[in-house]
Amino acid sequence: MKIGKSFGRKALVLLCGAALAMPLAASGAAPAVPAVDEALMRETIRTLSSDEFEGRGPGTAAEPKTLEAIIARFKAAGLQPGNKGQWLQDVPTATIKAINKSPLTVTGGAQVLTFQPSSDFVAGSYRITPQTQVKDSELVFVGYGINAPELGWNDYAGIDMKGKTAVILVNDPDYAMEGENGLFRGRRMTYYGRWTYKFEEAARQGATGALIIHDTFPAAYGWQVVESSWSGAQHFVQTANDGADQTVANGWIQKPVAEAILKAAGKDLAALTAAAQQKGFMPVPLGLKANLSFDNTIEKANSHNVVGLLPGKTRPAEYVLYSAHWDHLGRCKPDATGDDICNGAVDNATGVAALAALAKMNAAAGRAARSQVFLAVTLEESGLLGSEYYAQNPVFPLAKTVGGVNMDALAVGGPAKDITVTGGDKSELTAILRKVEGEMGLRESPEEHPERGHYYRSDHFSLAKRGVPMFDVGRGVDLVNGGTAAGQAASDDYVNVRYHQPSDDYQESWDISGMVQDVKLFYRLGRELADSNVWPNWHPNDEFRAVRDKSLAAAKGK
Numbered sequence: 300m301k302i303g304k305s306f307g308r309k310a311l312v313l314l315c316g317a318a319l320a321m322p323l324a325a326s327g328a329a330p331a332v333p334a335v336d337e338a339l340m341r342e343t344i345r346t347l348s349s350d351e352f353e354g355r356g357p358g359t360a361a362e363p364k365t366l367e368a369i370i371a372r373f374k375a376a377g378l379q380p381g382n383k384g385q386w387l388q389d390v391p392t393a394t395i396k397a398i399n400k401s402p403l404t405v406t407g408g409a410q411v412l413t414f415q416p417s418s419d420f421v422a423g424s425y426r427i428t429p430q431t432q433v434k435d436s437e438l439v440f441v442g443y444g445i446n447a448p449e450l451g452w453n454d455y456a457g458i459d460m461k462g463k464t465a466v467i468l469v470n471d472p473d474y475a476m477e478g479e480n481g482l483f484r485g486r487r488m489t490y491y492g493r494w495t496y497k498f499e500e501a502a503r504q505g506a507t508g509a510l511i512i513h514d515t516f517p518a519a520y521g522w523q524v525v526e527s528s529w530s531g532a533q534h535f536v537q538t539a540n541d542g543a544d545q546t547v548a549n550g551w552i553q554k555p556v557a558e559a560i561l562k563a564a565g566k567d568l569a570a571l572t573a574a575a576q577q578k579g580f581m582p583v584p585l586g587l588k589a590n591l592s593f594d595n596t597i598e599k600a601n602s603h604n605v606v607g608l609l610p611g612k613t614r615p616a617e618y619v620l621y622s623a624h625w626d627h628l629g630r631c632k633p634d635a636t637g638d639d640i641c642n643g644a645v646d647n648a649t650g651v652a653a654l655a656a657l658a659k660m661n662a663a664a665g666r667a668a669r670s671q672v673f674l675a676v677t678l679e680e681s682g683l684l685g686s687e688y689y690a691q692n693p694v695f696p697l698a699k700t701v702g703g704v705n706m707d708a709l710a711v712g713g714p715a716k717d718i719t720v721t722g723g724d725k726s727e728l729t730a731i732l733r734k735v736e737g738e739m740g741l742r743e744s745p746e747e748h749p750e751r752g753h754y755y756r757s758d759h760f761s762l763a764k765r766g767v768p769m770f771d772v773g774r775g776v777d778l779v780n781g782g783t784a785a786g787q788a789a790s791d792d793y794v795n796v797r798y799h800q801p802s803d804d805y806q807e808s809w810d811i812s813g814m815v816q817d818v819k820l821f822y823r824l825g826r827e828l829a830d831s832n833v834w835p836n837w838h839p840n841d842e843f844r845a846v847r848d849k850s851l852a853a854a855k856g857k
């Protein structure tokens with residue numbers, strides 16, 4: 300992933316291992332869970348994270364080997380090829396790098412303001428085009444750049460952004476709050492606070508450009524993170540229109556740059572920020588014009604998702620998903636021993652192993668009422684591209700996809716007594732989770748860093764933002780052996796020593812009993828959706844409710 304990929308998620312994940320605090324079926328009501336094939340899980344992790352697989356870099360010689368290994372496990376489990384008789388879905392991508400960058404100039408004030416690339420601003424294009432030019436584009440301050448009809452909030456109210464460039468505050472109006480009770484859930488990050496959302500909304504508004512004002516506290520990372528993330532190539536999925544529905548250019552500006560621009564317009568950033576935090580804020584045209592240009596080098600490539608299917612018995616045209624990304628970083632920066640293979644054992648051979656085990660368990664249990672889809676997606680590490688491509692080009696209609704479970708980096712630190720739910724209580728999936736928790740005797744701990752927005756940083760998000768409710772159940776922080784202290788130690792080891800490094804290796808000494816317990820939980824969650832006739836929706840004030848309602852209504856109208 301790109302900017303702001305913090306280690307928090309992985310930290311939580313490592314502490315994983317939801318353990319049984321009481322025997323299953325204490326109430327007599329819990330359905331039977333087929334055995335988890337531990338040997339299959341170990342063998343899958345061992346294979347996929349071996350040096351022979353070279354860290355599973357998409358587009359490398361390791362890709363066909365990895366795909367073959369996944370297909371073999373899906374076949375052995377009894378799945379059918381899910382993509383119209385094929386196992387694979389093509390994922391065409393474009394990698395764009397901006398070069399020959401001009402300064403950013405702003406005219407219309409007392410004097411022309413000139414800002415330098417990298418040190419003052421960064422910019423790139425989401426359009427697949429050799430040249431990018433923003434010329435005399437009117438600057439408009441649009442507060443947080445949020446359009447949230449379910450909250451009665453629109454920072455673009457009454458303005459036509461065509462030809463204009465939005466100047467946008469980072470995060471959302473509640474970011475500095477302590478609790479989670481604000482309109483934008485207080486300190487908890489919402490989709491509206493993510494930088495990716497700002498660019499998407501500016502594009503929906505028809506803007507030519509979008510510039511986010513960097514500010515270290517609400518952004519949660521310094522300018523150097525922005526600068527380094529935007530100086531290299533950016534990865535996208537190819538679309539039929541080559542991104543013509545995107546803005547011409549997106550970028551970030553340093554806070555002092557924003558202050559200078561606003562001053563030239565006779566405005567004050569602090570005063571405008573305060574205004575933008577109030578409901579009813581209206582966009583502020585600045586009477587200034589922006590200019591910038593650069594060239595783009597474009598490389599096209601192709602990778603693949605693997606799609607397996609267990610057809611439903613009574614409602615086969617309704618679908619429930621299990622997903623996990625198969626890719627990792629491939630060859631990477633060598634460590635002290637010269638090892639340059641980022642094996643990605645935890646991240647995410649464990650998730651693929653869980654996918655294989657779940658395929659086998661669900662096949663063994665007999666067909667569910669609804670169809671079950673097993674999706675191994677590519678290019679998560681490049682920005683959730685495999686899941687994004689699937690969500691843009693779904694093999695099974697999203698309006699007929701009930702929901703699902705995504706798995707990214709499972710526990711290898713032994714069983715825990717608790718679980719955490721990333722994203723908090725967003726949808727009616729919570730009721731299902733609580734029911735299964737009760738059956739399994741698991742305790743739910745609050746998400747450790749709700750302000751980091753982990754829900755928006757793995758593959759389930761590609762589906763969630765198009766309305767499909769998805770579980771992202773992080774595992775616990777309180778280990779059966781050693782409690783939270785042991786959990787913290789295991790987490791620190793992973794975050795500091797292994798995460799995205801050559802040392803994310805498989806070890807036979809791993810205690811995978813926590814992972815086994817997680818897989819049982821995922822089985823129950825998926826099966827609960829697949830064997831029922833529920834259509835869990837997002838809560839009415841959730842950011843994804845409107846898109847789901849629209850998608851379901853459109854499907855009904857057909």
Ligand SMILES: [Zn+2]
Pocket residue numbers: 624646647679707708
């Ligand atoms: Zn991952």
